[in-house]
Amino acid sequence: MTSDTPSNTELRSCSPVVPVSGWGRFPVSEAHLCAGERLEQVARHTVLSRGLGRAYGDAALPATPGEALTSTLFADRLLSFDPESGILRAEAGCPLWRIIEVFLPRGWFPPVTPGTKFVTLGGMVAADVHGKMHHSQGTFGRHVVSILLQVADGRVIECSPEHEAELFDATLGGMGLTGHILEVAFRMHKVPSPWIVEQTETFADIPSLLAALRDAGEKWPFTVAWADLLNPPPHFGRSALMKGRWAEPHEAPSHPPKPKRTVRVPALFPSWFLQTWMVRYFNRLYLYRARRNQKPRIVHPESFFYPLDALLDWNRLYGPRGFTQYQCVLPAEDGFERHIRFVHRLRELAAPVFLAVIKDCGAEGRGLLSFPRPGISYALDMPMMARTQAIVDALNEFVIAAGGRVYLAKDALTRPEHFRLMEPRLQRFLAVRDRWDPQHRLHSALAARLFGDRR
Amino acid sequence: MRIALLGATRGMGRAVARELARRGHSLFLLGRNESELERSAKDLEIHGAPSPVRHFRCDLSEPSSFAPALEAAIEALHRLDAVVVTAGIFASQDDLENDSALTAKLLDTNFTQTILFCEAARKCLLAGGGGTLCVFSSVAGERGRKPVVLYGATKAGLTRYLEGLDHRFYHQGLRVVTVKPGFVRTSMTIGLKPPPFAADPHDVARTVVRAIERARPVVYVPPIWALVMAVIRWLPRWVMRKVNF
Ligand SMILES: Cc1cc2nc3c(=O)[nH]c(=O)nc-3n(C[C@H](O)[C@H](O)[C@H](O)COP(=O)(O)OP(=O)(O)OC[C@H]3O[C@@H](n4cnc5c(N)ncnc54)[C@H](O)[C@@H]3O)c2cc1C
Numbered sequence: 001m002t003s004d005t006p007s008n009t010e011l012r013s014c015s016p017v018v019p020v021s022g023w024g025r026f027p028v029s030e031a032h033l034c035a036g037e038r039l040e041q042v043a044r045h046t047v048l049s050r051g052l053g054r055a056y057g058d059a060a061l062p063a064t065p066g067e068a069l070t071s072t073l074f075a076d077r078l079l080s081f082d083p084e085s086g087i088l089r090a091e092a093g094c095p096l097w098r099i100i101e102v103f104l105p106r107g108w109f110p111p112v113t114p115g116t117k118f119v120t121l122g123g124m125v126a127a128d129v130h131g132k133m134h135h136s137q138g139t140f141g142r143h144v145v146s147i148l149l150q151v152a153d154g155r156v157i158e159c160s161p162e163h164e165a166e167l168f169d170a171t172l173g174g175m176g177l178t179g180h181i182l183e184v185a186f187r188m189h190k191v192p193s194p195w196i197v198e199q200t201e202t203f204a205d206i207p208s209l210l211a212a213l214r215d216a217g218e219k220w221p222f223t224v225a226w227a228d229l230l231n232p233p234p235h236f237g238r239s240a241l242m243k244g245r246w247a248e249p250h251e252a253p254s255h256p257p258k259p260k261r262t263v264r265v266p267a268l269f270p271s272w273f274l275q276t277w278m279v280r281y282f283n284r285l286y287l288y289r290a291r292r293n294q295k296p297r298i299v300h301p302e303s304f305f306y307p308l309d310a311l312l313d314w315n316r317l318y319g320p321r322g323f324t325q326y327q328c329v330l331p332a333e334d335g336f337e338r339h340i341r342f343v344h345r346l347r348e349l350a351a352p353v354f355l356a357v358i359k360d361c362g363a364e365g366r367g368l369l370s371f372p373r374p375g376i377s378y379a380l381d382m383p384m385m386a387r388t389q390a391i392v393d394a395l396n397e398f399v400i401a402a403g404g405r406v407y408l409a410k411d412a413l414t415r416p417e418h419f420r421l422m423e424p425r426l427q428r429f430l431a432v433r434d435r436w437d438p439q440h441r442l443h444s445a446l447a448a449r450l451f452g453d454r455r
Numbered sequence: 456m457r458i459a460l461l462g463a464t465r466g467m468g469r470a471v472a473r474e475l476a477r478r479g480h481s482l483f484l485l486g487r488n489e490s491e492l493e494r495s496a497k498d499l500e501i502h503g504a505p506s507p508v509r510h511f512r513c514d515l516s517e518p519s520s521f522a523p524a525l526e527a528a529i530e531a532l533h534r535l536d537a538v539v540v541t542a543g544i545f546a547s548q549d550d551l552e553n554d555s556a557l558t559a560k561l562l563d564t565n566f567t568q569t570i571l572f573c574e575a576a577r578k579c580l581l582a583g584g585g586g587t588l589c590v591f592s593s594v595a596g597e598r599g600r601k602p603v604v605l606y607g608a609t610k611a612g613l614t615r616y617l618e619g620l621d622h623r624f625y626h627q628g629l630r631v632v633t634v635k636p637g638f639v640r641t642s643m644t645i646g647l648k649p650p651p652f653a654a655d656p657h658d659v660a661r662t663v664v665r666a667i668e669r670a671r672p673v674v675y676v677p678p679i680w681a682l683v684m685a686v687i688r689w690l691p692r693w694v695m696r697k698v699n700f
Contacts, residue, residue, distance in 0.1 A: 015646020035645035037465045037491070074466075074642040077498035091494075102502060 013042060017066055023315050024056035025322030026384045026412055029445060031061070032068040039075040039092065043150050043180035046070040048444050050176075051120030052095060055127065056325045057412030058445035059175045063453060070180060072122050078102065079183065087145055089185035092122030104301065105256055108188040109246075112140040115357075117306050122181040127409035128173035128370035132222040132244070132305070135362040139370055140186070141172035148183035152437035156182065161366070170432040172367025175408050177433055177442055193252035196222075196304040198244045199296040202287060205237040206343050209358070210336045210376065216243045217360045222304070225358040226290075228283040229346055229380070230276065235283070236347065239358070240290040244304050257300045264312040271319030274383065279354045318383055323354075324412050326392055327379040329361055329372055330404040338402050339376060345398050346380070351391050355381035368429040371407040379410065389413050396422070408446060419450045426451075456587075456668070457535055459528035461485040461513060461572065462542030464495040466641040467591065467663075470656030471539060474664045476504035483528040485513035486542075515542050515568045521575040529579060537587040537667055538576040543569060545643050551605045558605055565609035570616050577620065577629060585628020589667050590617055594635045594675065597684045601699055621672055630670035634663055637680040652679050 014034040021028040033050070036042040043049060046068040050060040062069060072093030079089045086108065088099070097117040099110060114129040123129075128141040137143075146160035149171060157179070159168040171178045201216075203209040209225055216223045220243040227239035308314055315323070330338055346353060357379040361372040371377075382388055392413040399406065405422040406414055420426060430451060433440075440453050447453045458475060462468035463484050475482060476499040484492050484499075492510035500506045509531045513524035529535050543565050551558045573590060580586035595603040596610030614633060621631035638644065638653045659676045666674040675681040687700070 013642055013645065018646045033646040035642040037469070037642060071645055074645075077494055078501040079494060079497050081501050 014068060020050075020053070020061060020069070021322070022053060022055045022057050022060060022412070024324050024384075024410075024412060025315055025318065025320065026324060027058055027061070027445070028322075029058075029061045030065040032066070033071045034068050035071040035074050037074050039070065039072060039180065039182050040150060040156065042075075043070045043182070044154055046180075047442060048176050049092070049122060049126075049180045051093065051123035051126075052118050054114075054116055054119045054123065055175075056410040057408075058449060059127070059409055059411075060123075061445035063443045063445050063448040072120055072180075075182070076120075081188075086188040086190065087185055088188050089183060090121055091183055092120060092125075092181040094121050095119065096121070096124065100301075103188060104191075104194050107191055107194075109191045109301075110140075111143040111187060111189045112137050113305055115306060116309055117302070118309065121184045121186075122176075125172060125181055125184055126174060126176045127407075128365060128367040129409070130359075130361070130372045132224045132242075132359065134372055135217040135223065135360045136221045138362055139172070139365040139367065139372060141365050141367045141370060143187045144172070145185040145187060147171055147181055147185075149179040150182055151179040152439070152441040166432055167436060169366050170368045170429055172365065173370030173408070174368065174429065174433075175446055176444060177447055178436060179442065191246045193247045193249050194257055194301060195247040195252040196244050196299050196301050197247045197251060197296055198242060198299045198304055200290050200294050201241045201243070202291045202294065203237075203239045203241065204234075206239065207336060207340055209237070209239040209241060210332075210339055212241055213358065213360050213376070214332070216241060217362075219243075221245050223360055226286070227356045227358055228287060229343065229351075229353040229356045230283055231280045235280075235287075237343065238283075238287050240287060242304075244299075247298055252298060257302070260300065260302045260310060262310055262312050265314050265316045267313075267316055269316055269319045271321035271383075273319055274317050274354065276352060321384045323381055323383045324388060324392070325379055325381050325410040326395060327371075327377060327407040327410040328395065328399045328404050329375045329377040329407075330399065330402050331373070331375040336376075342378070342398060342402070345395065349391050349394055351380065351395075352382050352385070353380045354383065355379075368425050368432065369408065369423070371405065371409070373405070375404065377407075379407075393418070408450075411446070411450075414450065416450050416452055456537055457481045457483075457532035458537045458539060458667075459483045459485060459525065459532070459535055459576075460539045460541070461515070462540060462591075463499075464488070464491040466541070466643065467636065467639055467656050467659055468539070468541030469495065469498075470660035471541060471663050472499055473502050474657075474660035475539075475667075476500075476502040476508075478664065479503055479505065481505045481532055482508050483532055484508060484510035485524050485528065486510065487512065487514045515564055515572065518568060518571045518575075521572050525575055525579045529583070534583055535579055535586060537589060538580065539667065540569065540572060540576070540588075540590045543591065545606060548602050548604055548606070561605060562609055565606070566612045569613060573616070573620070577624065581624065581627055581629055585630070587630040587632060587667055587670050588617075588620070589632035589634065589663070591634045591636065592617065594637050594680050594684055597635070598687050598690075598695070600695070631672060632663075632666050632670060633673050634666070634676065635674065635680065635684075636676045637683075639676075652677055652683070 013036045014032045049070045075091040075093040128139045222244035225241045359377045364373040396418040463472035496508040511527040592614045593610040595607040617633045
């Protein structure tokens with residue numbers, strides 16, 4: 001019996017075969033989803049864990065359609081919190097929004113957050129996520145104190161920087177391939193108030209934006225930029241830089257931020273709905289508003305950290321064909337020459353970049369496959385089209401030549417030979433994986449695509 | 456309020472307990488598995504329940520465990536204002552039809568044992584001068600329906616029992632809250648295509664806790680089900696035979 005087929009008792013908490021995909025809705029596969037409050041039991045007979053499905057590509061998909069995946073969503077308990085050290089321990093399915101809901105009113109916030117609060121702790125560790133604070137805080141993994149991991153043979157292992165450090169390092173950014181993460185303990189941050197001071201600055205082109213992004217990082221703990229890479233010149237490269245920090249008690253309103261209203265996008269959008277001209281108009285409107293709003297202001301932490309979360313299921317706007325996010329980091333030099341060429345390359349390729357987010361990255365973390373490294377990262381949303389693969393291939397060639405790399409949590413289209421060239425750490429990761437899971441009982445569509453697993 | 460909960464480690468019970476914790480109610484957990492109870496107790500303390508949240512072993516399949524468990528709750532909380540019962544089992548009609556042992560277990564757990572537990576809880580509450588007994592039944596008990604013949608029957612019986620209980624002991628201070636959830640996204644329903652009005656445990660919990668605090672006798676969650684069931688109760692038999700609802 002392979003571990004793929006759920007046994008009868010397990011089937012009780014397993015769904016029939018259902019379609020599954022990542023946030024980009026491409027590719028789509030099928031799997032049994034197995035769930036339960038006790039992760040250790042559920043995970044024993046599945047090939048991979050899956051959280052809230054916010055990885056864009058195929059990281060949380062089975063290698064072969066029909067395999068059983070663990071859905072961690074019902075293992076969401078907070079297990080201990082020590083206000084002295086700020087260390088919070090919780091089950092891996094705990095969503096980030098719950099942590100914020102419970103802890104922000106008490107003056108604590110996670111040290112690192114991605115651009116959505118609809119992710120699980122397990123997913124944050126498996127992708128070793130970074131955020132607007134990467135230049136100041138590093139990746140999430142830097143703040144993880146220990147992980148309880150169920151490895152392929154069913155043993156439960158506690159790993160940390162001190163204990164089973166190699167397994168720990170492979171698990172940070174390891175995309176679920178080292179084991180099922182059962183629990184995570186990490187250090188929370190104390191914040192002076194639950195509000196954010198935000199200041200926006202706008203730029204006419206990418207070179208001036210990049211220079212400002214770098215400078216801003218020295219003064220502001222949170223920075224991120226947004227650029228229009230869709231409109232033709234003179235709009236091409238117009239951009240906005242958002243800088244933020246926690247408000248001090250005397251600056252902040254005395255009342256706590258209210259929960260944000262959300263709107264759900266219905267499932268009825270066809271693939272042709274989101275048209276280039278619409279996004280062009282949107283981009284111009286967005287920048288026009290940003291230009292008029294450049295004074296520092298107090299904003300809701302959720303509109304600062306999670307602007308897209310107000311629109312639930314916004315990935316449906318792209319329709320059933322889905323979209324991909326190409327995220328890469330390029331080492332920075334003075335003058336940003338390579339970066340400017342990269343942006344030009346996008347124009348040459350006529351890449352339909354509907355959304356472009358640019359971030360400053362700090363030091364590389366300890367995760368063997370974690371994404372960020374010193375440099376600047378570009379996250380580019382593109383609808384899936386016939387030529388999307390060719391665009392990704394061309395961009396990857398550029399990235400390899402520049403000594404950069406792509407982010408596995410977003411990837412769906414990178415070729416294995418390209419990945420090997422951009423990831424010198426891969427051999428070390430694969431060696432650790434082989435040691436703990438020689439038969440590759442834990443596997444995913446991403447591993448089959450990029451690491452050459454047997455299907 | 457001081458509240459004992461049976462079934463709070465899982466599913467909707469977990470969500471209700473968290474919402475109660477968030478509002479600062481004192482909680483006591485009853486359930487089968489000590490380590491699960493311990494973990495949920497910690498979760499509830501972090502969510503805001505007065506610490507410590509204590510627990511005691513209580514197994515729905517062992518009626519002899521009921522009275523000692525409730526007494527342990529009274530001792531720890533000093534008095535009991537409410538008892539919440541979310542425990543129960545679900546199995547699909549197909550599985551039940553092919554497995555009479557499973558059917559027996561479902562009938563026994565959801566009807567006989569649950570009612571025996573409610574009887575024990577009722578006695579404790581009345582002995583303390585009254586209080587609220589909140590029990591999760593289901594919209595599946597409102598009408599005999601093809602996909603939930605057996606499960607629905609247990610819930611129908613439970614609902615009628617609770618209704619009678621309310622009538623009999625209301626004037627002695629017993630407040631019975633019958634909760635009738637529709638489809639809720641829990642680990643039991645993972646991967647099933649959610650029908651219209653599917654709810655998250657989070658939303659269910661808010662409605663239920665408000666109902667407990669105000670002792671409302673019947674709550675549908677989400678509330679739209681009150682309307683839906685009003686229509687379904689009036690559908691003639693020949694329509695029910697035709698539709699696969
Ligand atoms: C709008 C949006 C904005 C984003 N912004 C950022 C950002 O700013 N920075 C950033 O770094 N990322 C960002 N992301 C990506 C997201 O943070 C990661 O993909 C994250 O891993 C998703 O978590 P999840 O719980 O949804 O995991 P899933 O998508 O379900 O799974 C992702 C990976 O984690 C593994 N995994 C999940 N749970 C476990 C577990 N318990 N044990 C072992 N492996 C597990 C899966 O196998 C898979 O490989 C963004 C995504 C979206 C949709």
